[in-house]
Amino acid sequence: MAKVVTGGVAHWESVHGRWDPAVASWYEPDPVMSLQVLDELGVGTGEAVIDVGAGASGIAAALLDRGFYDVTALDISMAALQKARERLGPRADEVRWIEADLLAWTPPRQFQVWHDRAVFHFLTEQRQRRRYRELLADALPSGAALVMATFAADGPAQCSGLPVQRWDAAALIAELGPRWDVRVCRRAEHHTPAGAIQPFVYVGARRP
Numbered sequence: 639m640a641k642v643v644t645g646g647v648a649h650w651e652s653v654h655g656r657w658d659p660a661v662a663s664w665y666e667p668d669p670v671m672s673l674q675v676l677d678e679l680g681v682g683t684g685e686a687v688i689d690v691g692a693g694a695s696g697i698a699a700a701l702l703d704r705g706f707y708d709v710t711a712l713d714i715s716m717a718a719l720q721k722a723r724e725r726l727g728p729r730a731d732e733v734r735w736i737e738a739d740l741l742a743w744t745p746p747r748q749f750q751v752w753h754d755r756a757v758f759h760f761l762t763e764q765r766q767r768r769r770y771r772e773l774l775a776d777a778l779p780s781g782a783a784l785v786m787a788t789f790a791a792d793g794p795a796q797c798s799g800l801p802v803q804r805w806d807a808a809a810l811i812a813e814l815g816p817r818w819d820v821r822v823c824r825r826a827e828h829h830t831p832a833g834a835i836q837p838f839v840y841v842g843a844r845r846p
Contacts, residue, residue: 669697675842685750691757694721712736745777759788759802790837818843
């Protein structure tokens with residue numbers, strides 16, 4: 639079975655084990671753009687959300703703050719999930735935590751919302767992206783929402799010591815396939831804690 643990224647579990651345990659999330663290049667204090675796209679898709683607090691490649695992201699906390707009560711966070715790294723749990727404190731038990739290699743994972747249920755900030759661009763092989771699309775088909779019913787963010791075409795060529803596949807909006811939408819009603823497509827600039835600027839492409843879609 640294809641792995642999410644070159645290096646697998648050992649690589650990401652090392653990355654998350656040695657980095658303070660607040661100084662890592664991917665860190666954002668508030669997931670503003672993700673929340674905006676969710677709003678534009680009309681996602682409600684009663685919809686089940688899964689955040690894939692969750693890392694130590696603040697999206698779970700932001701969703702709980704908004705009143706979401708069915709939130710799942712998946713990551714290949716236990717170290718990353720542990721830091722996310724620590725960030726949430728007593729509220730950590732309100733989130734379902736899954737330690738898994740995404741592309742080797744079988745969804746145990748369906749979700750109404752799939753959130754992916756910066757996983758898809760690590761899938762540099764077509765077979766990996768094919769498996770990802772299979773997961774979307776299995777995990778999301780008709781009407782479900784997808785929020786995806788990847789490095790833009792002029793974004794970094796590597797992240798966390800690994801190569802990435804950069805995307806412009808049209809190519810990303812085409813790669814996802816025809817079974818999506820794309821409603822949001824936006825460029826955003828992520829300012830890293832070190833002061834660098836990383837261009838991202840955000841896509842928001844509903845499954846017909």
